[in-house]
Amino acid sequence: MPANDACVIVGAGLAGAKAAQALREEGFDGPLVLIGDERERPYERPPLSKGYLTGKDAREQIYVHPPQWYAEHNVDMRLGMAVTAVDPAAREMTLDDGSRVGYGKLLLTTGSAPRRLPVPGAGLERVLYLRRVEDSDQIKEAFQSASRAVVIGAGWIGLETTAAARTAGVEVTVLEMAELPLLRVLGREVAQLFANLHRDHGVDLRFGAQVAEITGSGGAVDGVRLSDGTRIDADVVIVGVGIKPNIGLAQEAGLEVDNGIRVDERLRTSYPDIYAAGDVAHAFHPLLGKHIRVEHWANALNQPQIAAKAMLGREDAVYDRIPYFFTDQYDLGMEYAGYVEPGGYDQVVFRGDVAGREFIAFWLAGNRVLAGMNVNIWDVNDQLQTLVRTAQTVDIPMLTDPQVPLGSLLPDPQHR
Structure with a gap:
């Protein structure tokens, strides 16, 4: 395959499938290759824990596209195959079957992998992790x-699988090293609300817990x-202690890596004609003025x-x-919109019925909204995103008053 003709995507998850779709929608009609090490066609991961x-x-609802979509759009999809090396100078990659694929533009959507628990007994049967659809099948x-x-672990995966287990009638003990669930993500004020939620559903939450062994x-x-x-005692153990970006290919190819594959606001890596997107991308965010990986x-x-x-020069x-x-x-x-680093806010304020779990929480710094989270209140997330994006100061009594329309706080009437 001529290198200067092809767009190649490595990683056949949601990001890879959406990239293939976007390239076709943007008018790219050249060779398009999508390579993934899973045998399933691209699917979305949120349903796996929900x-x-x-x-x-x-x-069938988890898949990004119908099975015929890839052939209809002339996407050369190669599943169950892993890329073992990328040679940026030659614009070529090697697959695990020994074949080589050239590229003109390369997009890395290699995603992430669960962090493994380094304790004795972690390899026992029914010690399960959640990342792929077969993992969800095993847990179910x-x-x-x-x-x-x-x-083990009270992050999003841990809490969502806990809720699924309780819904199925399973008794659950959650072990978390921190003082509260989601503490680094949400801060103490809102993390406590999630602790209360799970306790109200009969979950045994144990904080400051250090696992020594799985027996x-x-x-x-x-x-x-x-x-x-x-x-x-446990019949099954679910481990959700975080994920790590799959940076091996990029690192070995000499690309700059730093908490993921470092890219600019156009999602370009440190090497010409190679881009990265999704979990693996540590991207510069122009509004925040820093690199973040979400x-x-x-x-x-x-x-x-x-x-x-960007790959097509727009x-x-x-x-x-x-x-x-x-x-x-x-x-x-x-739903949550915004970005707040641990300790990066002055206060959290609430609008609505916190006890009844119908409210909006706002993370503030200097009376500016850094993030907002709507709980069991819908059709307001676009307004929250506008509050975050405009970075304006707000009147806190008005922000927290449910009688004041949220849209009236926005700077531009078209957003109201």
């Missing part, structure tokens, strides 16, 4: 037969032992559109969307 895991969503099956589960019998897990000697669905959905434009290709994520746990649904 609707698909609980059985609300059918398997385990919940159908287990009576007691231990979830088993006959090769299968039967419990978890903590560093203080406490032992907790491990959420919205980046994998939206960054590929900008990457595709001058307007700049990624400056406000970071966004969402969760569904029990009867709580929420």
